[in-house]
Amino acid sequence: MATTATTATARKALSVDSQALNRMRTLPVEGGEATNNVVSLEAYLRESLPVELGALAKEVVEQMIGEDRLTGVEVMYHLPEESVQAELPRRQFEQVVEQLVAASAQSMRLVTGKPHVMRVIVEAADDFGDYGPRLRLQDTGAALLSETLDAVAERVEKLGAKLTVKSRPSGGNIFVVELPPEELASW
Template identity: 40%
Template sequence: MLETTGTTETYRPRVLAVDVESEGMERLCSILAPAGYDVLPARGEEARQAADLVLLDVKQPGTDGLAAYRRLQAELGVPSVPVLMLTRRADRQLRRQVLEAGVDDVLTTEPLDPLELKVRVHTLLELKAHRERGGERAEELLDPRARWVEMERLARVGTLAADVAQNLDHISAGLQQALGHVRERAKQGLPPDAEELKKLGVAGEQMRLYGQHLLSLGPTNPKDIQRFDLRDLVPGVVERMRDNGRLGSAEVTVLLPEDPIAVVFNRRQLEQVVTELLANAAQAVEDVKDRPHRIHVGVEMPDMFGDFGPRLFVKDTGIGIFEDELQAVFEPYYTTKPPEKGAGLGLTVARALVESMGGKLTVQSRVNLGSTFTVELPEQTSSW
């Protein structure tokens, strides 16, 4: 806080917009100004030197975008100023290429998500503070791959947290209304309405699920980073879920290779991924009437030539997914389940955790035949 005569002013970070057209400039100002940021056009050396963060708008993030980025870096001359590249479209491979070249983050603008923009700007300013302090955290984030993984995780967590906060507000309102009904009936010496009691139960379960999902995306505890045999992870998860009744009527088969697979990962988070995938599979087979309820879960060895790392898979004989909905299943709150059985965040959380480990989560499915979710982990050099 800056003290002035008779007033207290809050410092507003300055966001420099480079190569942004006038219409885009208005859009950025309408999103960032109410959130506490000053958006400035890139005019003159003084504006560039005063920037806390740069938004660089490019049509294509590939060769042309990197040339614009290098030109900008030369003009800025301040390595601690983070750069968020705005582009119309960018697939995963191109995003990684750009980030490995030194760009701090990439955000697609078709469509531009206001919430995601604010989350990424906030995260990049946190990165700038780390860099300027020169601590160990800043040194870690100088590695392009580590920075890319961290930025993806933080942006996803921030976006989810904001969405969840809004949803919890709605759930809380419904919860208070149902509680009011219960209290009013109690005053009259009457039992509560069964439907209102059901609403209370649904709200409580949704709040539990939201909390569980957000906790799993929280900061990593060093104790959770372990060296272990990947084959040991799956049977333990299956046993716990079976004991808790979370596998329902599904017949679960565990398939494991004979040779050990030594890995170093956050074991707790990887167990959470398998749990979410198994829970999804168990619910997918519930409504199937014409075939057995079967789930195959297992581990595959990494490629001997190093083309890919070890894989985890969960295959079910469930209802399947329509082709045009294959990617939607990973989006927050996409669910075909009733409210008391899911919050629509399980697969979103699973994908976020897998990507935070440097891996990827994919799905293949055919309607009325079943689905296969595959977790491809990064190749590691660990050995027994």
């Protein structure tokens, strides 16, 4: 029976290298069936599917904890009781969460003498459609380098979402990934 950890690890391992895929497409006909399978896998990984944001964010963070990538970081979850659903490419959103959490953990390692606390917060879209569901990550770390933020922002934009980053004067960062609102829910 597959566990969440092995499923997530397998999903990471199945990421498709576009250049390798293009090389496979030029192989002789006997490689055609394998190429079609890879193309199907690539399409599946990019397909938008209903995703429960809180569960997915927690799954990614727990995977990173299991891999000892968040050693010394206290993680606190603030997830709503009701499910917060969004339709998006699951793998791409996992990569955004993983990249933000890794950057946050790295920024906290630069700060000594303070507890290293990361808060993972999921917020539902508002009822009027003014904003979509949000993933908020708060940490007690140093400000991030612009190169790191640019890489994360690029992934977020591919999802059609918006990234907001604030560095607090007292120390720490607030990252907000706001997904687009589905539609006006109450009108």
